[in-house]
Amino acid sequence: MNSEARNQHVGKVTHHELKQTLGTWQLWGIAVGLVISGEYFGWSYGWASAGTLGFVITAVFIAAMYTTFIFSFTELTTSIPHAGGPFAYARHAFGPTGGYLAGAATLVEFVFAPPAIALAIGAYLHVQFPGLEPKHAAMGAYLVFMALNIVGVQIAAAFELCVTLLAIFELLVFMGVVSPGFQWTNFTKGGWSGADTFSMGSFHGMFAAIPFAIWFFLAIEGVAMAAEEAKNPKRSIPIAYVTGILTLVVLAIGVMVFAGAAGDWTKLSNINDPLPQAMKFIVGEHSGWMHMLVWLGLFGLVASFHGIILGYSRQIFALARAGFLPEWLAKVHPRFKTPHRAILAGGVVGIAAIYSDELIQFGGQTLTANIVTMSVFGAIVMYIISMLALFKLRRSDPNMERPFRAPLFPFFPAFALVAAVICLATMAYFNFLVAIVFAIFLALGYVYFLLTRHQRETAPTDALLEE
Template identity: 30%
Template sequence: MDPSGAMNYNQGDVTLSAPGLHQTKVYHIWAMGVGAVIAGDFFGWQSSLVGGFLGACISLGLVTVLYLLLSLCIAELASFKPDAGGPYTYVSALLGPNLGFLSGLCEALKVITVGGVGIYAIGSYMVQITDTDPSWQPLWWLAFVLFFTLVNVVGLKFSFHVELAITLISVTVLVVFYLGAIPKFNFDKWVLGNCDSDDLSGNSSACPQRWLYPNGLDGLSAGVSFALWFYLGIEEIPMVVGEGSDDSKKVVVGILSAMATLTVLSGCTLLFSCAIEPGAYAISTDNSPLLTGYRTIVNHGNWFEYFSWVIVVGFVASCMSFLLCAGRLLFAMSRDGLLPAPLSRLLPKADTPYIALITSSVLSYAITALLYCITGGDDQVGSALINMALFGALVSYFLQCASHIKLVMKYPNRTCYKSPFGIPGTVVCLFLCLLSYACIIKEGLKSLIFLYSLIGAILCVLLGMAYHFVKLNVQKRRVENYDSLN
């Protein structure tokens, strides 16, 4: 490590750097950040309405502050040391290699399982819009995983262009929905449940149930974990940049612009989805809220069928981003000798870590398929994957926040980008992480699938750490034997 805290990676006489150095533009980084998260505006968020519209707004406000502060921390850390390893690199440099490996392990658990969530969602969605048997889901997963892997392996620049195009389409799909919802907007009716005589016309069922704040604090706490899906993944942006001062400037602008975009999208999605037919209460239990929203604003059957296919693009954008980040994280950890060496091999000419990318895709598919078989193919597959992802994410967030505090204290004269909120902002972020985790555990303890998924996530982390310490012990013995011979 150099005096600034930056880490130099060498294996033998060969210096290995992150693939894709200087290939990124700010709009590519923006697209990766927005694309990784945008599926959260398509599905998942609606369960935050268990606390009513007001409860969902409060939950969204809390997680928006959490991710804004986290994004500023990450922007400073990425400016200090841009690298494909992302959180793993920062924590290793500032808190030591053991906590760095733990951070990398939890981050890998998160990106791989979120990739699995995307794969599962795509399969479920394709079954609905193609009217095929649910048993076809694993085949849909396989087809899309092969597509994502191929795009990511072909080359980083190609991945960026594909992700940019898909992200722009996804944002357009949401904006068209918002504009189409304006003429049908009726907050008083669809959220507050206030109907006039024309609405009722002798049919009491025509008036929707009032769904402003029905379950108090209990409903609010139950919705927090689902509100996280509006932003989960924004922190992956540093993994798509290379090393160098130019990239550190790009990643700061990319993170902050992506966060601003997602803040606007999340607010509009919540408002317009709830204030049109069928209303906030119905949307709270709808498995495809955006599709339902389009059904309301698009009356023509052919147009609705067209939009059904286009909506899949949002899931594709998020899933492809997470699998790319997972591959680059595995590459970075392998490059530093913490994971098997083959994971750091680069594809000639394309300069992509093809083995790491293939491995991340295989793991996402395998975990999803395993849970599908264990649960008999019911809807709990997505819940189990989400719980595992949130466990890994929040542990990683804690370590990143701690790294930021260490950075500010150890290098007061650093010249990189500085978070305007400093240590106080990071402390607030840590508190919100703890609050979110408490809400997740409170609700999760009511479900066996949560307990099983939490145990599974903990076992994955424990096995990973055992591998790490065993490998360190073996390396130490080799060094001791070498020294004794000389």
């Protein structure tokens, strides 16, 4: 590209800038809020295949993977504070092809997670208002929270922090209310895939339960997508990530143990509302505590739904700005300084998924289960590429400024990498049809990537990736 053309494209950056307004507390709220719906539903399905004790082992393994991953991932986020997150790290390490793979995987994770949560919101509201169609309620949730994200990231982040604090408060209330009935024997009875003793067959259930343990922590890495909007990313992001993952690990353990010890855990293992049902064991169906939990349970779903909309919009924005998606998706609202077109584009895909029963409901799984599984595939592939990028950049760019360095390198990122590979293999084995669909999606995206090389060559210069 000649100098005149390059100057013209650099000039475009003024139309693609995000406003730096987020502080440490707000980033922590995003980190926890992105994930906290996973404490409310989804994880208890792991009990159906692994039992309570088997699932504890699976959950501890996944918690270790996420903890080592986040400590390692933070090095990348603070070194390259870019709205593209994993896309930017992989592009810096492996070039455009690596950037495509990481960006596409992250896009799958963050675009497919919201419709699953929206369907849960719709189902919840349907219980309270039987005349309300769940899918219509899910679409309504999209419209409300897309609008909130467009109005401004400061308002969106403040809302996210509030609903996250309320969701945490509710989980603590749940643990406090059921604690008088806590009996460890309830938790351990039939704890190995329905048996009282461990056997080789327990391993099968523990591996099958991996996706449900991942649901405890899925999407915490989305804070990386808000890096360009952080006031002091080199300081605030490490604090937000580390305190966020510790918060979630404590809540996950507490919710799982207290729910399982409250009564017959087998009655909680195949339902979408394990916490209210566990509370029924202790306080009965008509208790005021019970009604409070049911109503406030919406906050956990809303926190994750709202936060992930913020995440997917920044990923679409970054990919479009770099020429990996149509350039018009990178436009920033002239007044609110938010990527409004990216927010709307992801919402269109999500709403389409909500109403696509026949297309997405296959392999004997429900619509929600397949959407969740697709999202998890994207996450795991992104984790693998991110850890490979960390190792690559340590060798190829040893002088890069690293405000936060992964502790116990190379052991932490190596453990996260190996654990993610195990998760990917397990996911593909137990969800082969979804794996095929995910692979087809990546292949079609790669064809588009090959056909749009000129689009990337004429994209605005990205200083964060040119350093």
